[in-house]
Amino acid sequence: MDNQVAIARAQAHYARCIDDGPLEDWPMFFTENCHYRVTTADNYARGLPAGLIWADTRGMLKDRVSALKEANIYEPHVYRHMLGQPAILTESGGDVESETPFFVLRVTGGGPTDLFASGRYVDRYRVEGDQALLRERVVVCDSKEIDTLLALPL
Amino acid sequence: MDRLTGTTAGRAPDRSWPRSLTRVPYWVFQDEAVYRAEQDRIFHGPHWSYLCLEAEFAEPGDFCATFIGEQPVLVTRDVDGEVYAFENRCAHRGALIAMADHGKARDFTCVYHAWTYNLQGDLTAVAFAEGVGGKGGMPPNFCLSDHGPRKLRIAVVHGLVFGTLSNDLPDIEEYLGEEILDRIDRVLGGRKPVVLGRFAQRLPNNWKLYAENVRDSYHASILHLFFTTFGINRLSQRGAIIVDESGGHHVSYSAIDRTAVASNEYRDQKIRSDSEYQLADPSLLEGFSEVGDDVTLQILSVYPGFVLQQIQNSVAVRQILPRGTDDTLLNWTYLGFESDTEEQRLVRMKQSNLVGPAGYVSMEDGGIGGFVQRGIAGASDEYATLQMGGDTAESSESRVTEASVRGFWLAYRESMGFVPDDDAPLPEIGKHERTRVVRA
Numbered sequence: 001m002d003n004q005v006a007i008a009r010a011q012a013h014y015a016r017c018i019d020d021g022p023l024e025d026w027p028m029f030f031t032e033n034c035h036y037r038v039t040t041a042d043n044y045a046r047g048l049p050a051g052l053i054w055a056d057t058r059g060m061l062k063d064r065v066s067a068l069k070e071a072n073i074y075e076p077h078v079y080r081h082m083l084g085q086p087a088i089l090t091e092s093g094g095d096v097e098s099e100t101p102f103f104v105l106r107v108t109g110g111g112p113t114d115l116f117a118s119g120r121y122v123d124r125y126r127v128e129g130d131q132a133l134l135r136e137r138v139v140v141c142d143s144k145e146i147d148t149l150l151a152l153p154l
Numbered sequence: 155m156d157r158l159t160g161t162t163a164g165r166a167p168d169r170s171w172p173r174s175l176t177r178v179p180y181w182v183f184q185d186e187a188v189y190r191a192e193q194d195r196i197f198h199g200p201h202w203s204y205l206c207l208e209a210e211f212a213e214p215g216d217f218c219a220t221f222i223g224e225q226p227v228l229v230t231r232d233v234d235g236e237v238y239a240f241e242n243r244c245a246h247r248g249a250l251i252a253m254a255d256h257g258k259a260r261d262f263t264c265v266y267h268a269w270t271y272n273l274q275g276d277l278t279a280v281a282f283a284e285g286v287g288g289k290g291g292m293p294p295n296f297c298l299s300d301h302g303p304r305k306l307r308i309a310v311v312h313g314l315v316f317g318t319l320s321n322d323l324p325d326i327e328e329y330l331g332e333e334i335l336d337r338i339d340r341v342l343g344g345r346k347p348v349v350l351g352r353f354a355q356r357l358p359n360n361w362k363l364y365a366e367n368v369r370d371s372y373h374a375s376i377l378h379l380f381f382t383t384f385g386i387n388r389l390s391q392r393g394a395i396i397v398d399e400s401g402g403h404h405v406s407y408s409a410i411d412r413t414a415v416a417s418n419e420y421r422d423q424k425i426r427s428d429s430e431y432q433l434a435d436p437s438l439l440e441g442f443s444e445v446g447d448d449v450t451l452q453i454l455s456v457y458p459g460f461v462l463q464q465i466q467n468s469v470a471v472r473q474i475l476p477r478g479t480d481d482t483l484l485n486w487t488y489l490g491f492e493s494d495t496e497e498q499r500l501v502r503m504k505q506s507n508l509v510g511p512a513g514y515v516s517m518e519d520g521g522i523g524g525f526v527q528r529g530i531a532g533a534s535d536e537y538a539t540l541q542m543g544g545d546t547a548e549s550s551e552s553r554v555t556e557a558s559v560r561g562f563w564l565a566y567r568e569s570m571g572f573v574p575d576d577d578a579p580l581p582e583i584g585k586h587e588r589t590r591v592v593r594a
Contacts, residue, residue: 038512039351040352040353042255042352043351043352043353048349048350048351048352049350049351049499049503050350050351050488050502050503050506051351051503051506052353052506052510052511052512053507053512054503054504054506054507055507056503056504057435057437059433059434059435060434060435060437060438060504060507062434062435063433063434063435063438064507066434067380067514070379071379071380071514072379072380072514072517072518073377073518073521074517074518074521075521075525144352144353144354145354145355145356145483146353146354146355146356146511146512147356147358148355148356148357148358148511148520148521148524149355149511149512149517149518149520149521150511150512150517151512151517
């Protein structure tokens, strides 16, 4: 299986995991030592390192999920991720850098379907066989504004 | 200062305000006329508003676009190294002078008709001022120096840039007072901040609900489980509330106190915030002493819309900007310091998870204002109750108090010109006459 197909497959399951669950499986799309960050295009272009969400281990991603389940208070809502095709930027054996545009719709409570975020995934994957795991995912949101709060990951 | 004409305060809306600080009328979050009056009387009035950080425009020619209330403002550093600020609005037809959030400029030229301003906000050139071929052009008595955006008075406190459109207020040191200044100095004094990231949050509520929330130490460890469970902030910890004399500014702080973590106050209350919750990767909370003392949390507000935060090693400033009766823009700027080691910087990155729109201890604040805004719909004649810790706006060692929230309203009704009214409802509870609906 070529890298493009492996990554596209992984991303389809990643989106489904967040949107339709179980969210507990979300950290398993990452390697144990990984980097996940949600930031804005402006911060990314300026090289500013902070994130709305910032994690450098799979454990921190598990904590994000358990905090959402057990600790944090927010109005129930659901996402629907729409992902574009991954653009493969570099390939070196199983190490693949890619970018994928996305937008995410959010439905809060019984409310309308709102466009919540658009942006791109800037990724580094490790592909082994037909399995692609994220070593790094920087979620670069186009807008600097977050509506109300960001609870579920992007 | 030449074009600074002072406050533009209009009439206060014709409303009566309870004399007691324990009651806040809900119409104050809903009334469009009140909202308009706030722009004049508070944001364009005699108050220092936070504009930006000096670190965001360090070099001559750097500029930063920001706001005072709804009004766009440019803050610049001229070649003389001084800080200037003026309204980001062309004196000709009112277009934005600069559209970028940050940048470098030698001067500013409005895209509409190419009127040009220098870095101090003076109008220096008007396109086709002499007309073409001896025809058209500006009248001979048109004087460049008579036209320009209004300039702000500027004050810089430990790298924080404040501005005002009014001459009718004291300098910033007097405005803040010694206790607040000391507490700003504690976090920012003697070291150079570095911007680590900027984020913005759109809140579906009136700006004053966020201003209240920031001053509300009572909710912090009830709504936010993270604070309590990991002993970051418990009401039983050593700490205090400082409310300044005007009421408008406050500091809430707490310090490491091992005995409090083991105390039973929370379990006894049987509230949700006492749980068995554990982190899979506890490195999130492994920090260092921020400035060499035991204070792990310090939230400081400056009336009307500024917040300086130290939560463990997450340091940030927040700017509260009104955008409508039920719409607020909250700007977050995450800070580190030039003196940070690599390890300290990593701690700041990890602890950035605590704050901001996705923060473990602050995401709730994004939603709660909206819950209130929705909850009070249809209740514009009703009042919120602020009786926790008494009815005054004084500093206290207890943080089980709404003293700093009452302080905000003391400063607010003063700045809005609301006259306290003895006939407005007093803080007795449960005396409403209820109309019973009888089903046929």
